[in-house]
Amino acid sequence: MKRLTNQTEREAAQREIAALLAARGEWVCSEAGRLRSAPTTVRAVEWEVRLSAGGVHFSFWSDVGLRVWRVAAWEWTGERLVIEATRRAGAERAMLELVPRSSIQAGLAVLRAARGEACERLARLACDAPPPGALKIVRARLSAGARRSEPGRYARISLRRGRGLIAVTGPVVDLGKQEADAVVSSALLWWSRLQQRAGKERVTELWLLVPHELREGVRQRLALLREEVLRDLRLYEIDEEWRTLTLVPLPKLNELLTAQPRSPAAPRDELSEAARRIVALAPAEIDAVRARHGETLRYHGLPFARVRRVAEQEHVWFGTGKGTERRLLDKRSWPQLAKLLDELIAHRRADTPDARHALYRALPEAWLESLLRRDITRLDPGLVVSPLHAQFRLARAARGAGSRPVDLLALRRDGRLVVIELKVSEDVALALQAADYWRRIEAHRRHGHIARARLFGDAGMTDEPPLVYLAAPGLRFHRAFQTLASCITPEIEMYRFDINEDWRTGVRVLRRTRVSEDVDGLV
Template sequence: MASESLVRTLEDFLAGSRDAVVLEEGAVAFDLARAKYSISGERGKCLLHLWSTERNIVRRVLEAEIKNDVLRLAVQRLGQTRPSKLEICRERDRRTPSARKAARSAYQQKLRRVLERQFAGFTVAQLSTAMDLERSFGPIYTRGLLKQGRSTFAVLGVNQQETQASIDAALTFGILWLDAFRQAQDGRVLVEGLKLFLPAGTSALARERMAHLNRTAAKWQIYELGERDESLREIDCADRGNIATRLLHRTDDTVARERFAESIGRVSELVPDCEIAVLSAAEVAFRLRGLEFARARLAHTESFRNTQEIVFGVGANERVLAENNVGDLADLLRRARDIRDSHGPRHHPLWRMHPERWLESLVVRDVSAIDERLDSSSMYSQVPAFSAADRAMIDVLTVTREGQLAVVELKADEDIHLPLQGVDYWSRVEWHRARSEFQRFGYFTGHELSTEPSLLFLVAPALHIHPATDTLLHYISPEIDWTLVGIDERWREGVRVIFRKRA
């Protein structure tokens, strides 16, 4: 395969693989959610450069093959003649189907033993990992029932070999399993609530979410199961004082823009209408319709003096801008401008990348298009609100014209987790609002913030709102004033609300 074809194959595959992992000789070498890469095809050679805080490698790519969402590469280390293998896998769970099935079957039996021992007065029934696509149930979760007379609890568990994302998603499917069984019983049996079983040390995010469910609608209980010794520990999720989150100080945009004025001017000459986002006091991002294509940042030199550099590329692809590659940046921008258009080629990776950021770039122009109560003159996008459970980024944080805080969570595609993700961000904003921290951290200066609880807006294209959304919203605590906003499917041409549904 010619070097030009290899470069294009790598670029196209990696453009749609932002969370992929890179394996060299079978071992994980890089996680592209945190690592960077660059590709060059100079002098008839395709070179792949990968780096992270832990390692740095350069490989010459000789052959490339895509199979089952895996890009298999024959590569050559610099200075060596013998080829080796490199695999880039979009699927983070690298177990074989038979290994997954065996682990899930073993966990099902283990969960049964624990339930029979720990809940002696109950009968364990209907434990299963069978597929039920109509209700969105897959084989990852073991679901079943605990029965005692006319009283029943829904049970859902997940084993420690599943990804953390699957573990964090367990509560969503637990709620749906509880509701599905209630609907099937039609009142003949009292289905009291849900018992959720998670691996030891993994329940933090699920506990945060469970704290904000409706306690009059069901009894909610969460347990951590130690699979080695089959120990069981109930986790207290009722005490909301345990839900700690950390807010970062707001960077002064004016100071940062002045510091990077030269770099901003240089990029703006190429893209006058680019979006400029201040990421920190030491870094500024440049975006085109939500697609980040460059950053200006402070770089350390050997003399320990800070200098500015501009890096460009899409996703984890990154190169330092220099005189010999300005043409490459210009070419990237020409392609992005042509493709990243409401009527652009829908199947191209540049068109499909970061749809939420594209939607966000339109919403922040006039957030009152989502709801007329919202104040377009005061808002922040991608607000970091970290907790012990994860590092969350709130899509849009704004206020109403009366000063009431509002969280806007955006989805461009169907996502079953929209309601509980919205609850995550709402709970963190509420934590800081109750402690009057936003203005102390540099947000909404000059505004008088209301003492009323924050509002939550869940926004998605009307035909891409998951069918389970209404069910999940039914079980959210009534203290959360939420609004589900369905927008026109052609939102890239302009955000237009089709319907609003309120709590």
């Protein structure tokens, strides 16, 4: 690989990489060594190779926003562009592989073979479970991919035991702990299909095989399911070498709710002077998410400025990118901030002339959340939203099952909490994800954290578990939503809100239904 050790090499790399990318209209970017089912598509207008004092920076838009990498070394093999890259001052490293869209089929064949081999290994591992010789592999294949030509992320294995069958599934890709909802949802959906089409051979059990990183998250999600579903389900942890399986005991939901969660830190009540000045530039569009050490300012949900207190002084960084893409705000850079706001005003609005612009497309769920945060009565006239909802981060679960903020936390007029989860695109894991939010908020409620934080001022709360509102455009609820919602314990009261497709022009509720009153999936 060509390493960038001096300015001449950096200048040459910037020119040559930019020329390679420009020569082909569309690329697919993935991280080498980490098997992903949905690499990022990088189009001509969505990338930039820039030379700066800090080196060569390659940036592109992805589903999670702008990604910025510093190029340490690179190589063009004739088929793919390989970039050794770093982020966050070297704290994060990756080997990026960019393949022209026309060469994708060859890459998919390699990916399919690697995942197929992992599937076979999982099948042999499950077949060796005690007692020896009791199980036989009937079939081992991959799940369907996100797209027709892509290999799936999960193994689908059938084992024979006597006259019955055991369904076995587990990931064959590197998944983080945040993927627990997707892992369990995929397994339940497959299990439902097996139950519906089972003929003479009865499928008696469902085994989930997961690595250590997913163990705790999956274990907690399973506690949210109905007893009828859990009855035939087993969870196994795979050791690091993929040589042994360990049966994992499943907790009762009440055990998770009575465990003491970490008390969230209370953010500041008042905005900083710097934040107030920026919000005043477009008060109808800009909101502030407060934290202990400052604020994040968002334009229709898109973060564009951050205020931090360092040594008792306020400092502002602005930019819609990350890391080196942000600039420190001072007298000289105010014009650049004004220019950024002009671009946001021009492109991040409901009647934009260019719906493909990156500023319009970025973080759509945050945009929807910001609209409802300003006027939650559009969803339900009886709600009051917490002004500090975005700061009330859900405490980390035991052994690192992750922490994350709930979309919206509201209070009904009768004093009952409402957990609100928003989607603008199909997400098969919506029901389980919302149930997990409910679990975390209910644990905080039981331990008095929400009352002590005074998230709703002097308003009183009833001693009842929260409700769950799931809101999305009507055509954006996944077709398997009802099947998976039927697996959730009836202790969680869920409501589905179908909103208008053109929600950016104003949110309107088209239909509201209670999910638990129409369950006919697995149970």
